[in-house]
Amino acid sequence: MALIVQKYGGSSVSDAASIERVADRIVATRRAGNDVCVVVSAMGDTTDDLIDLAQQITAAPPQREMDILLTAGERISMSLLAMAIHERGVTARSFTGQQAGVITDDVYGKARIIDVSPSRITETLEQGAVAIVAGFQGVNQAANDVTTLGRGGSDTTAVALAAALGADVCEIYTDVDGVFTADPRIVPAARKLDTIGYDEMLEMAACGAKVLMLRCVEYARRFGVPVHVRSSYSTLTGTLVTKENPMEQPIIAGVAHDRTEAKVTLVDVPDVPGKAARIFEVVAAAGVNIDMIVQNVSVVGTGKTDVSFTLPAADGDAATKALEAAREEIGYDEVRYDDTIGKLSLIGAGMKSHPGVSARLFKALSDAGINIEMISTSEIRISVVTSVDLLDQAVRAVHTAFDLDSDQDQAVVYGGTGR
Amino acid sequence: MALIVQKYGGSSVSDAASIERVADRIVATRRAGNDVCVVVSAMGDTTDDLIDLAQQITAAPPQREMDILLTAGERISMSLLAMAIHERGVTARSFTGQQAGVITDDVYGKARIIDVSPSRITETLEQGAVAIVAGFQGVNQAANDVTTLGRGGSDTTAVALAAALGADVCEIYTDVDGVFTADPRIVPAARKLDTIGYDEMLEMAACGAKVLMLRCVEYARRFGVPVHVRSSYSTLTGTLVTKENPMEQPIIAGVAHDRTEAKVTLVDVPDVPGKAARIFEVVAAAGVNIDMIVQNVSVVGTGKTDVSFTLPAADGDAATKALEAAREEIGYDEVRYDDTIGKLSLIGAGMKSHPGVSARLFKALSDAGINIEMISTSEIRISVVTSVDLLDQAVRAVHTAFDLDSDQDQAVVYGGTGR
Numbered sequence: 001m002a003l004i005v006q007k008y009g010g011s012s013v014s015d016a017a018s019i020e021r022v023a024d025r026i027v028a029t030r031r032a033g034n035d036v037c038v039v040v041s042a043m044g045d046t047t048d049d050l051i052d053l054a055q056q057i058t059a060a061p062p063q064r065e066m067d068i069l070l071t072a073g074e075r076i077s078m079s080l081l082a083m084a085i086h087e088r089g090v091t092a093r094s095f096t097g098q099q100a101g102v103i104t105d106d107v108y109g110k111a112r113i114i115d116v117s118p119s120r121i122t123e124t125l126e127q128g129a130v131a132i133v134a135g136f137q138g139v140n141q142a143a144n145d146v147t148t149l150g151r152g153g154s155d156t157t158a159v160a161l162a163a164a165l166g167a168d169v170c171e172i173y174t175d176v177d178g179v180f181t182a183d184p185r186i187v188p189a190a191r192k193l194d195t196i197g198y199d200e201m202l203e204m205a206a207c208g209a210k211v212l213m214l215r216c217v218e219y220a221r222r223f224g225v226p227v228h229v230r231s232s233y234s235t236l237t238g239t240l241v242t243k244e245n246p247m248e249q250p251i252i253a254g255v256a257h258d259r260t261e262a263k264v265t266l267v268d269v270p271d272v273p274g275k276a277a278r279i280f281e282v283v284a285a286a287g288v289n290i291d292m293i294v295q296n297v298s299v300v301g302t303g304k305t306d307v308s309f310t311l312p313a314a315d316g317d318a319a320t321k322a323l324e325a326a327r328e329e330i331g332y333d334e335v336r337y338d339d340t341i342g343k344l345s346l347i348g349a350g351m352k353s354h355p356g357v358s359a360r361l362f363k364a365l366s367d368a369g370i371n372i373e374m375i376s377t378s379e380i381r382i383s384v385v386t387s388v389d390l391l392d393q394a395v396r397a398v399h400t401a402f403d404l405d406s407d408q409d410q411a412v413v414y415g416g417t418g419r
Numbered sequence: 420m421a422l423i424v425q426k427y428g429g430s431s432v433s434d435a436a437s438i439e440r441v442a443d444r445i446v447a448t449r450r451a452g453n454d455v456c457v458v459v460s461a462m463g464d465t466t467d468d469l470i471d472l473a474q475q476i477t478a479a480p481p482q483r484e485m486d487i488l489l490t491a492g493e494r495i496s497m498s499l500l501a502m503a504i505h506e507r508g509v510t511a512r513s514f515t516g517q518q519a520g521v522i523t524d525d526v527y528g529k530a531r532i533i534d535v536s537p538s539r540i541t542e543t544l545e546q547g548a549v550a551i552v553a554g555f556q557g558v559n560q561a562a563n564d565v566t567t568l569g570r571g572g573s574d575t576t577a578v579a580l581a582a583a584l585g586a587d588v589c590e591i592y593t594d595v596d597g598v599f600t601a602d603p604r605i606v607p608a609a610r611k612l613d614t615i616g617y618d619e620m621l622e623m624a625a626c627g628a629k630v631l632m633l634r635c636v637e638y639a640r641r642f643g644v645p646v647h648v649r650s651s652y653s654t655l656t657g658t659l660v661t662k663e664n665p666m667e668q669p670i671i672a673g674v675a676h677d678r679t680e681a682k683v684t685l686v687d688v689p690d691v692p693g694k695a696a697r698i699f700e701v702v703a704a705a706g707v708n709i710d711m712i713v714q715n716v717s718v719v720g721t722g723k724t725d726v727s728f729t730l731p732a733a734d735g736d737a738a739t740k741a742l743e744a745a746r747e748e749i750g751y752d753e754v755r756y757d758d759t760i761g762k763l764s765l766i767g768a769g770m771k772s773h774p775g776v777s778a779r780l781f782k783a784l785s786d787a788g789i790n791i792e793m794i795s796t797s798e799i800r801i802s803v804v805t806s807v808d809l810l811d812q813a814v815r816a817v818h819t820a821f822d823l824d825s826d827q828d829q830a831v832v833y834g835g836t837g838r
Contacts, residue, residue, distance in 0.1 A: 016472060016475035016476050019476060020476065050495065053435060053495070053499060054498075054499060054502055056435035057435050057438060057439065057499055057502050057503045057506065058502045058503065058505065058506040060506075061502040061505070062501070062502060062505050064512065065498040065499075065501045065502050065505070065511075065512075065513055066498070066502075068494055068497070068498040068501075068513055068515075069494070069495060069498035069499065069502075071494065072491040072492075072494040072495045072498075073491075075487055075488070075490065075491040075494065076469065076472070076488060076491045078487070079473075079484040079485070079487040079488035079491075080472060080473060080476055080484075080488065082481065082484040082487075083473055083476050083477045083480040083481065083484050083485075083488075084476045084477065086477065086480070086481050086484070087476065087477040087479075092484075093483065093484075094484055094487055096487075099563070099564075144518070145518075
């Protein structure tokens with residue numbers, strides 16, 4: 001008998017039939033004697049449809065109004081889900097983010113949760129009823145206005161509620177069976193992980209694994225919430241994201257990949273102190289977060305060097321424009337932009353204590369004839385940039401080289417989790 | 420420079436283009452120097468679509484959840500409308516019923532407004548911004564849960580806000596040019612009224628005129644809110660609903676008709692005291708409101724009489740079942756049910772002081788060869804029940820007999836106002 005928070009994404013509640021399927025699962029969990037709080041996203045394409053409507057009216061909607069608009073989606077899914085549970089003989093009540101006590105800052109569109117006061121949820125659970133909470137939304141303290149949490153917002157809502165309620169586990173239902181050693185669409189032999197540590201999951205999420213959003217994992221780690229990532233299409237155990245257990249730690253957790261980045265190279269930057277700092281000030285002022293940075297040793301006698309960095313391809317325009325505007329001040333010769341790169345990341349808490357991981361990685365890529373353009377490392381991660389055309393091949397080669405391949409191919413599709 | 424509350428129904432905001440048209444009008448009103456608070460319904464068929472979704476899931480949705488579901492519709496229309504106004508260079512902020520301070524009782528699905536505390540609206544108007552408020556919804560005091568106001572709810576929201584804000588006028592935008600002397604679809608020569616008194620408008624609404632809902636007019640009368648019913652498709656002055664002005668009072672305001680009623684007749688009821696009371700107790704216990712009642716004089720020597728009454732046809736089943744169950748107790752012989760009746764009502768505050776109105780009405784119907792089945796009267800109204808087949812003909816005959824015909828036909832269509 002536990003207190004369980006369950007989160008269902010938009011694809012799990014895309015129509016009446018799937019809402020009923022989700023209701024069956026919730027009712028079974030409740031009838032097994034558990035207290036159940038459910039966080040739900042908007043149905044299927046609802047959010048995209050609402051965005052389309054807004055774009056018909058204005059190219060630049062005020063964010064406050066955009067947030068009010070988008071939160072209509074969860075209002076629909078949560079009340080329908082409560083009805084479906086009620087129809088099955090279990091009392092259920094739905095609550096907006098505000099009613100559930102999800103307090104945020106006032107950054108409309110990507111608000112951060114600053115407090116959760118779920119007294120109405122606690123009261124509902126104490127009465128033996130199921131509480132349904134709208135994901136992705138909260139209310140800001142200052143204005144008492146509705147805010148949305150941005151991408152991955154519903155996962156974050158679920159983890160934050162689990163933390164505030166002291167839940168035993170936060171179950172994130174998705175369209176895959178759990179977290180895999182690699183994307184099974186690319187590596188058919190990828191294995192589902194039974195457990196993964198918060199730090200490894202953070203690196204996986206940051207490096208392109210879409211199954212959980214970074215901020216949700218950050219929240220879970222900060223509050224020590226065990227997160228069970230599992231399929232809404234089966235009753236199989238998925239992957240438990242939790243504290244590292246050194247006794248059971250394999251060297252490598254998995255191989256992540258990311259096709260969403262681009263590379264900017266500034267050619268012939270004067271190799272004097274402060275230039276690199278100035279470059280990244282200019283980029284930061286344009287609101288762009290950069291990822292990897294490489295600065296070559298300057299060519300002897302020229303006093304010039306090249307500086308390369310990667311960034312989300314979506315920010316490519318903003319960054320290059322800002323740099324062009326600062327060309328004279330920085331004194332570089334040329335900006336080169338390349339959005340045909342791919343990033344491969346090898347992640348594993350075990351690599352901290354195992355030498356030779358980098359060497360094995362580079363050898364695997366070299367044996368496969370794949371050129372490495374950039375490299376960056378953390379304590380538990382090595383990332384390399386390759387040509388995007390070779391990325392899939394690189395992922396397969398590395399997956400095999402680290403003995404991650406399972407005996408049988410995975411039939412599942414490894415995709416996003418909605419929001 | 421006035422404080423104006425405007426209400427736009429679902430058909431006025433059915434898509435992006437019509438939302439933009441409404442925004443143009445609001446912006447023009449604001450730019451003319453007025454403070455503007457707008458009440459808006461859900462877009463077009465949104466509410467019906469949401470009801471369909473709920474019915475796919477359960478035949479008996481909990482009303483609390485149904486209300487949360489339905490209020491999603493206004494959330495969408497109000498935020499889109501605020502965006503469209505913003506796009507035109509005028510600041511606008513949208514507010515849910517709760518944020519606008521619309522407090523209701525806790526009868527989900529048909530809540531009544533018990534208080535309006537529009538401090539956020541006042542503040543918004545003082546800042547020179549347009550306030551957009553979700554119609555049809557409020558929040559109950561006890562549970563802090565969302566409620567809906569039922570049919571005509573958005574009109575009532577608008578009038579209630581106008582009263583609380585001390586607005587100079589409440590403009591109800593609809594798809595007709597105002598209140599007419601009769602339904603122009605039936606009487607092409609019907610005339611638009613420039614003004615009509617609250618009492619007359621109440622009788623018109625109660626007798627089938629769909630342009631304003633009864634409860635909205637009741638609210639306006641109680642708080643003395645001037646209501647301007649006008650078209651969202653033109654800038655013509657519509658009809659002002661306000662206090663009677665005896666100096667300008669014509670004898671007759673108009674002819675209303677209603678096809679939604681049915682007639683129940685109990686045959687051979689014992690003509691002893693208390694029987695009629697018992698009949699209507701039984702009907703009331705079934706939750707049915709009755710309209711007109713006729714009890715014939717008992718046939719000499721039999722001690723028996725017939726009792727007829729009219730009621731909404733939608734309640735016909737409930738009433739006849741309840742009466743069948745009480746047949747022995749009441750001691751009647753037979754229940755007859757007739758849903759092929761029509762009701763014509765002649766309404767005019769002037770008829771109080773003008774004798775001969777009834778005689779003229781009966782003569783007009785008799786000249787047209789129309790039989791009268793039942794009659795009821797109030798100080799400012801005479802209603803008659805006829806066969807539904809003859810109703811249109813009766814309306815035209817009466818309209819002509821009381822000199823209401825205009826010189827030219829009205830091209831507009833006289834329809835509902837959404838909710």
